[in-house]
Amino acid sequence: MDSQKTGKFIVGSIVIFAIVFFVINIVLSTMQDKAKHVVTPESMTEEAIAERIKPVAEVHVGEPPVVVEAAPIIEASVESGEQIVANACALCHSTGMMQSPKLGDAAAWAPRIEQGINVLYDHAINGFNMMPARGTNPSLSDDEVKAAVDHMLSLVK
Numbered sequence: 001m002d003s004q005k006t007g008k009f010i011v012g013s014i015v016i017f018a019i020v021f022f023v024i025n026i027v028l029s030t031m032q033d034k035a036k037h038v039v040t041p042e043s044m045t046e047e048a049i050a051e052r053i054k055p056v057a058e059v060h061v062g063e064p065p066v067v068v069e070a071a072p073i074i075e076a077s078v079e080s081g082e083q084i085v086a087n088a089c090a091l092c093h094s095t096g097m098m099q100s101p102k103l104g105d106a107a108a109w110a111p112r113i114e115q116g117i118n119v120l121y122d123h124a125i126n127g128f129n130m131m132p133a134r135g136t137n138p139s140l141s142d143d144e145v146k147a148a149v150d151h152m153l154s155l156v157k
Ligand code: HEC
Pocket: 084, 085, 088, 089, 090, 091, 092, 093, 097, 098, 099, 100, 101, 112, 115, 119, 120, 121, 123, 124, 128, 129, 130, 131, 132, 134, 135, 136, 145, 148, 149
């Protein structure tokens, strides 16, 4: 190699290195971003849940501040069906992802309701095809999952 070629080779290497570094950087930061949204046991603490489901807006009218619609969830140790659906089930069921019966879609639910409520409870608790057991939330009790199913059914009545 003469010195001109060596020079090109070095510049080329640096450029390639910079590109690879850049791409890896993007991939890593994307993964990190995704990881933040993964539900880990730490993120299921009452404070973390309260933080996630806190009311979007608080209206302050003069002093002292008036909190409109504070979520009463923490006082009741059992979450309501509606809250469970919002937190644990809506991910798939709000959009009908993976052919899940969509919330409020009476036609999608009709044949399922025909199976009887106990089959629906069983499928929600233990899983059924692509429907993961307890919607992948092992911390939900049977009663909580049933409350979620009841809420789903109330949306198509
Ligand atoms: C990862 C996506 C996903 C999540 C999260 C999820 N579901 Fe489902 N669910 C599905 C899919 C897909 C089906 C359709 C399964 C089939 O019919 O093969 C389904 C079906 C159902 C059915 C009907 C079962 C039947 O026998 O027809 C019920 C009831 C249900 N889900 C309840 C729940 C409840 C309650 C939660 C939250 C605790 C939940 N799902 C969370 C994907 C999900």
